Amino acid sequence: MADLHFLANPARFRRLSQRVLPSLAFATALMLAVGLYLALIQSPPDYQQGETVRIMFVHVPSAWLAMAGYALLAGLGASLLIWRHPLAALMARAAAPVGAGFCAVCLLTGALWGRPMWGAYWVWDARLTSMLLLFFLYLGHIALSRAYDEPERGDRAAAILALVGVINLPIIKFSVDWWNTLHQPASVARLGGPAIHPTILVPLLWMAVTLLLLFVLLVLLRTDTEIDRRRLENAEVPA
Amino acid sequence: MSGFAALVARDLRLAWRRPGDVAVVLAFFVVATTLFPLGIGPETNVLARIAAGVLWCAALFAALLSLDRLFAADFEDGTLDLLLLAPWPLELAALAKCAAHWIVTGLPLAALAPLLGLAFGLEPDALLGLSATLLVGTPTLSLIGGLAAALTLGARKSGALLALLALPLCVPTLIFGAGAVEALATGGDFGAHLALLAALALVALATTPWAIAAALRQAGE
Numbered sequence: 001m002a003d004l005h006f007l008a009n010p011a012r013f014r015r016l017s018q019r020v021l022p023s024l025a026f027a028t029a030l031m032l033a034v035g036l037y038l039a040l041i042q043s044p045p046d047y048q049q050g051e052t053v054r055i056m057f058v059h060v061p062s063a064w065l066a067m068a069g070y071a072l073l074a075g076l077g078a079s080l081l082i083w084r085h086p087l088a089a090l091m092a093r094a095a096a097p098v099g100a101g102f103c104a105v106c107l108l109t110g111a112l113w114g115r116p117m118w119g120a121y122w123v124w125d126a127r128l129t130s131m132l133l134l135f136f137l138y139l140g141h142i143a144l145s146r147a148y149d150e151p152e153r154g155d156r157a158a159a160i161l162a163l164v165g166v167i168n169l170p171i172i173k174f175s176v177d178w179w180n181t182l183h184q185p186a187s188v189a190r191l192g193g194p195a196i197h198p199t200i201l202v203p204l205l206w207m208a209v210t211l212l213l214l215f216v217l218l219v220l221l222r223t224d225t226e227i228d229r230r231r232l233e234n235a236e237v238p239a
Numbered sequence: 240m241s242g243f244a245a246l247v248a249r250d251l252r253l254a255w256r257r258p259g260d261v262a263v264v265l266a267f268f269v270v271a272t273t274l275f276p277l278g279i280g281p282e283t284n285v286l287a288r289i290a291a292g293v294l295w296c297a298a299l300f301a302a303l304l305s306l307d308r309l310f311a312a313d314f315e316d317g318t319l320d321l322l323l324l325a326p327w328p329l330e331l332a333a334l335a336k337c338a339a340h341w342i343v344t345g346l347p348l349a350a351l352a353p354l355l356g357l358a359f360g361l362e363p364d365a366l367l368g369l370s371a372t373l374l375v376g377t378p379t380l381s382l383i384g385g386l387a388a389a390l391t392l393g394a395r396k397s398g399a400l401l402a403l404l405a406l407p408l409c410v411p412t413l414i415f416g417a418g419a420v421e422a423l424a425t426g427g428d429f430g431a432h433l434a435l436l437a438a439l440a441l442v443a444l445a446t447t448p449w450a451i452a453a454a455l456r457q458a459g460e
Contacts, residue, residue, distance in 0.1 A: 081453070136407040143403055147394035156457045157390045161404060164386065164450050168408050171439070175411035179418065 010227050013087050017220050024217050031210040038203035046200065053200065055113040061208040062106035065215050066134060069099025073141060074166035077159030087223070089155035090230065092162070093145055094222030098215060100138035107131060126180035130173045137165045151230070242327045243335045250339030260305070264344055265351060268301040272355050283360045290359035291369065291420035295413055298348045298373060299380060303405055305344050306384040307391070307398045309336060314392050314458065323459045333451035334444075337378075337385040345377030361420075368423045375436045376416040382443040382451075383408045389454035412439055 039057035046053035076092040079085040110128065111121040122128065145151075145158035254261060275293045276286055313319040322332045352373050353366040361369065387405035391397040419432030 133407050133410060136403070140400075140404045140407065143400055144390060144394070147391065147396065147400055149395070153393070153457060157394075157454060160450055160454050160457075161390055164408070164446075167446065168411075171411050171442070172407070175414045175435075179414040 010087055010090070014224065014227060017224055021217070021220060021224075024213065024220070028210065028213040028217050031206070031213060035203065035207045035210040038206055043199050043203045049117060052113055052116050055109050056200075057203055057207045058211075059106055059109040059113060060204060061211040062102045062109065063131065064208060065211055066099055066103035066106050066131070066138075069095060069102060069215070070134060070137065070162070070166065070169065073099065073162040077162035080155065080159045081163070089152070089159070090226040091219065091223045092158065093151075093155065094226050095219045096138060096142045096145065096158075098218045098222065100135065100142060102211075102215065103131065103135045103138055107135060124180070126177045129180070130176045133172055133176070134169070137169070141165070151233070242325065243331050246322075246332055246335035247339045247342075250336060251342060254339070254343045260308075261343055261347065264301050264305045265347055267304055268297050268348060268351060269355065271297040271300060272359075276359070287360040287362075287424075290356055290361050291365070291417045291424075293359070294352050294355060294369060295372075295376075295417040295420075298352065298377065299406075299409055299413060301348060302344050302377060302380040303384055303387075303402050306340070306381075306388045306405075307401050309340055309385055309388040310392050310455065310458075311388075311397075319455065319459055323456065329452040329455060330448040333385065333389070333455065334448045337381045337447075337451070340385065341378050341381040345373070345381055348377060349373035362424070365420055365423045368420050368429060372416045372419045372433065372436060375433060375440060376412050379412045379436075379440045379443045380405075380409055382440075382447040383412075386447050386451050386454065389451045389458065392454070392458040412436065415439065 035057075039054055043054070043057075045051045049056075072095055073092055076085075076088040076095065080088040080092065107128075110131075114123065115121050141158050141161055144161055145154040148154040148157070272293060275289070279285060279289070310319065313322070323329060325332070349370050352369050353361075356366045356369050384401070384405050387401045387408075390404060391401045394400055415432050415436045418427075419429055419436065421427070422429045422432050
């Protein structure tokens with residue numbers, strides 16, 4: 001906890017992030033280059049999915065990060081409401097569009113994969129639908145945090161929303177599962193298949209770590225920008 | 240508790256003196272449902288099949304439509320400041336406001352829905368079921384909508400924003416509400432759906448007043 005409070009000071013956070021960002025960006029770029037080689041060239045095509053399995057190397061980590069991103073928003077919201085952590089608001093503001101972006105990437109790559117494999121860009125499958133609802137929750141958070149003339153009010157309203165959303169996510173997920181089994185008995189072939197082979201699993205995990213670094217990089221970068229923006233706004237107040 | 244009752248009575252009196260506000264919501268409910276047969280076509284079996292979903296969606300929209308004024312009037316005329324200063328919990332005040340909203344919109348919607356269901360060709364037991372699910376489900380809509388109303392208090396473009404916030408959170412209620420009526424038609428377990436609907440309402444009852452109160456406090460600062 002003491003470490004978190006150490007970072008609560010935006011100036012201190014800033015010094016740290018300035019030191020970390022260049023090497024983090026370099027590491028992400030390097031990992032991405034290797035990861036794309038592993039995923040697109042080196043790994044073999046799947047015996048059932050063919051070349052389309054390569055979409056999974058982006059799709060699956062995006063889904064993980066989209067879900068982790070909302071948990072991060074809720075954590076930041078809690079630390080804003082409980083400890084009035086000044087940096088948490090800025091970081092939540094920075095992280096929400098990044099999480100929404102990963103959510104969108106997950107939905108889009110899923111649609112591109114679904115067309116050749118399932119024969120449709122979109123099916124009302126439980127997992128697809130709950131991902132779409134997660135995307136809507138992100139949109140609500142982004143819209144609410146930017147809906148006020150005083151940014152602090154938007155930050156705190158969005159923090160409450162993130163906490164309520166994180167309590168509701170399991171309920172939404174559960175009810176969508178229920179709805180799906182109720183309305184349509186599995187109309188799409190599911191690939192039960194054997195467990196993932198190492199030639200696929202290694203690039204997948206590699207890409208997951210890479211995209212996690214990208215997520216952290218983007219959030220840190222955008223938090224820095226938010227600090228600048230907030231300073232600019234405060235500086236404009238006439239004497 | 241007397242404060243709770245007084246606040247509910249006050250909101251009901253306000254609604255009673257301006258019956259037009261409630262009438263508009265109910266009219267919207269009727270007009271919106273009427274559009275579906277016009278858009279989809281008059282085949283009775285198709286209409287009976289989609290009736291539960293259509294009526295539930297329309298009820299959800301109608302309930303949301305009336306929510307953006309739930310705290311706004313109190314916010315503007317200073318009543319909210321007095322509620323914040325009052326010696327009894329703000330959570331209770333939030334609950335009272337939502338309860339009054341439910342009496343004014345949820346109850347009439349549940350009473351009106353069977354009439355519309357009749358026009359969609361629902362069976363008599365499905366009509367009763369529809370009313371029952373709306374009775375059990377609309378309190379959740381009032382509570383979640385109340386939270387969205389409190390969060391958007393004083394925001395720009397609050398009406399559309401309110402819907403964007405509340406609708407994803409209302410999805411479970413919609414699923415079990417419409418699912419219950421459908422279960423009646425297909426021989427599924429109606430009681431299980433209704434119990435889950437009640438469980439959602441209880442969860443909302445136990446959690447949203449705190450969140451609404453927190454939102455109102457930061458709006459009042």
